[in-house]
Amino acid sequence: MKTRLSRVWHHMFVFPKYLIFHPFDGFDEFKRYRKGKMWVALVYVALFAFYRIMAYQYESFLINPNDPLALNSLQEIFAVILLVMLFSVGNWSMTTLMEGKGSFREILKVTGYALFPLVLIGFIGLMLSNFLTLEEMGFYRLLLFIGYIASGWVLFMGILNIHEYGLFKTLMAFLLTFVAMGVMMFIGLLFFDLIQQFIAFIVAIYEELSLR
Amino acid sequence: MLRIISLVSLLMSTPLLFMSARYNYSYYGRVIHSSPGMTYVAYYNSATMGVPLQSPEDMTVFEDKVYVIDSQTHALTILDHDFSVLHHEHTFTFAPSLDKAAAGVEPEDEELTLFRPRGLDVRDSGIYICDTANHRIVKLDHDLRVVGVFHDIEDPTFETISFEPMKITVDSSERMYVVARNVYEGIVELGSEGEFNRFTGVNPLTPNPLEILRRSFMTEEQLAQLTLFLPTEYTNVHIDHRSFIYATSRPTGAAAENMIQLINPKGIDILVRNGYHPPMGDVHFIVGQNNYVVTGPSRLVSIVSTDHGIYTVLDQRRSRLFTYDAQGNLLYINGDEGAQSDRFSEGVAIAYFGDDILVLDRGTRTIVHYRPSEFGRAVNQAIAHQEVGEFEEASALWEDVLMMNSNYETAYNGLGRYHLRAGNYQEAMEYFRLGHDHYYYSKAFQLHRNNIIKDNFALIGAAALIVSGVFIGMKVRKTLKQGGTILYED
Numbered sequence: 001m002k003t004r005l006s007r008v009w010h011h012m013f014v015f016p017k018y019l020i021f022h023p024f025d026g027f028d029e030f031k032r033y034r035k036g037k038m039w040v041a042l043v044y045v046a047l048f049a050f051y052r053i054m055a056y057q058y059e060s061f062l063i064n065p066n067d068p069l070a071l072n073s074l075q076e077i078f079a080v081i082l083l084v085m086l087f088s089v090g091n092w093s094m095t096t097l098m099e100g101k102g103s104f105r106e107i108l109k110v111t112g113y114a115l116f117p118l119v120l121i122g123f124i125g126l127m128l129s130n131f132l133t134l135e136e137m138g139f140y141r142l143l144l145f146i147g148y149i150a151s152g153w154v155l156f157m158g159i160l161n162i163h164e165y166g167l168f169k170t171l172m173a174f175l176l177t178f179v180a181m182g183v184m185m186f187i188g189l190l191f192f193d194l195i196q197q198f199i200a201f202i203v204a205i206y207e208e209l210s211l212r
Numbered sequence: 213m214l215r216i217i218s219l220v221s222l223l224m225s226t227p228l229l230f231m232s233a234r235y236n237y238s239y240y241g242r243v244i245h246s247s248p249g250m251t252y253v254a255y256y257n258s259a260t261m262g263v264p265l266q267s268p269e270d271m272t273v274f275e276d277k278v279y280v281i282d283s284q285t286h287a288l289t290i291l292d293h294d295f296s297v298l299h300h301e302h303t304f305t306f307a308p309s310l311d312k313a314a315a316g317v318e319p320e321d322e323e324l325t326l327f328r329p330r331g332l333d334v335r336d337s338g339i340y341i342c343d344t345a346n347h348r349i350v351k352l353d354h355d356l357r358v359v360g361v362f363h364d365i366e367d368p369t370f371e372t373i374s375f376e377p378m379k380i381t382v383d384s385s386e387r388m389y390v391v392a393r394n395v396y397e398g399i400v401e402l403g404s405e406g407e408f409n410r411f412t413g414v415n416p417l418t419p420n421p422l423e424i425l426r427r428s429f430m431t432e433e434q435l436a437q438l439t440l441f442l443p444t445e446y447t448n449v450h451i452d453h454r455s456f457i458y459a460t461s462r463p464t465g466a467a468a469e470n471m472i473q474l475i476n477p478k479g480i481d482i483l484v485r486n487g488y489h490p491p492m493g494d495v496h497f498i499v500g501q502n503n504y505v506v507t508g509p510s511r512l513v514s515i516v517s518t519d520h521g522i523y524t525v526l527d528q529r530r531s532r533l534f535t536y537d538a539q540g541n542l543l544y545i546n547g548d549e550g551a552q553s554d555r556f557s558e559g560v561a562i563a564y565f566g567d568d569i570l571v572l573d574r575g576t577r578t579i580v581h582y583r584p585s586e587f588g589r590a591v592n593q594a595i596a597h598q599e600v601g602e603f604e605e606a607s608a609l610w611e612d613v614l615m616m617n618s619n620y621e622t623a624y625n626g627l628g629r630y631h632l633r634a635g636n637y638q639e640a641m642e643y644f645r646l647g648h649d650h651y652y653y654s655k656a657f658q659l660h661r662n663n664i665i666k667d668n669f670a671l672i673g674a675a676a677l678i679v680s681g682v683f684i685g686m687k688v689r690k691t692l693k694q695g696g697t698i699l700y701e702d
Contacts, residue, residue, distance in 0.1 A: 069240075134650060
């Protein structure tokens, strides 16, 4: 029991922490010895969605502009999943063309692991924000900023290592990934809009016929 | 049987009761029900007054007398405090002191007539009338004799366009502030002898970068076809006892936030906008073409202020009155569009008549008289107490207000302020949370937190010591276990 618990602790906390401070060694182990686990990545994606819901509701009253009646947990969960999937698919489709060595699974895992600092700092900050006055909220913002920077750092180093890219190629890959995400969103919107119109057309024909 | 009939008729009239504007905007921008702040008292029109009222344009109250100007009968009507007619004058004789040549009147003229006057203001120094179609301002003394005619405004602006004064207000040193038609430079400030001083309340335009980029690609012809990008066009002015000018303007594009301005003597807008939403009339409105509802932001045409910085604006588009306090909180919304006697259809001017409000309606040629309801009176009194720092008296009134309208979020802030003063920080926090006042919540929270830390300092210190002791102990244990030493070794 104890060893299982310590293994979970190692995968959930020790190894992600190691990735932040030793990105090259860490992601080498991550890729070569398969130390990056899919379940850890998915747990962090889920925790991030959970964090977003919690932050919406329980962020300090002083800086929380959200209407509690407008909270939609499903929407928050969907937004997180959409973002993660968009990035993974976009990055995968671009790096495949750019001779990246990473597989789709690895990209998804890196994305999940990259959320670790944000989730950790986010929950700590969430608690802390409720003990701060308006003037002290700068500390909370700084903390969150550090969280975002750390997450961006892990994501960047992860993508760089699993694809075995150099610095400029990674930057290029990120740029193209964002372009790909934009294209996918556009096509998605177009698709839904057309489907909607098509369904409306069918419904109109059905009504015409049924009302005769 | 009678009971059933009365019940049915009550049920059928319920939608009518709810139709009138009894709402307010919550912190989150939702439309919430509110108690009416004003109730209808009476209306006054040609039939009740006995003098014709064809197209009334402006109205003001001075020393309990109501002054009304009409652009069709070209007459000035003065009503007594019981709304009986004191004067109804078409012509005005000249005071002997008036220099006719300088005033631009023919020397043989015995009397002066107005032509399509649009605005007026009455002060101790006299009655000021915007004689619009005659391009001049006429100043009368309180015996209704002409003591001044100001027609020639010495400014390059009026070399190309004629001076058409629309609305006027006068400060304690007899400076006149005039809103003139087609003038975009700001409010015209004239000295006591009618000499041009300056434009005040000028709003410099700052086009956004996108607009500049878009325009740089356009040809001369395309630019000429664009709608003119004009600065604020003022619709009305009102000066308060501190010589600050309350001004309303047309909404310019998306910037509906600064439709109401409070212009200080330096010409800068200093209106406090601490409410949940900036004072702008209706916060929510439908934009674009719609056949079923009135669209677009409020069209504010008149503004008046009363004691303690409370001011009311008149929205002509939806026939509503919005009353704000000095902090910019929306206190209550009154009035509604309609032809019934308690409604109005084309409001042009409002005036405070004591605590009451008079609305001048050009559409039905009526003055509608509203009086604060019990709720409105309690709100006004509570704000009056709060402005001078009497939080305890205010809190009792806020309690009453909440009895009448538990949706009233501003009242919770008032109660919070009292509890903050009284040292009940936890109650204060609770009320500020309900009223969404972040600034004072933070103050109350800080004091509450300090109290907790003070009371439990020994416990907190002990906990900190124990936690750090445990950490050091664990570290020492680990070091010793691994065969190391905790002593410094070289």
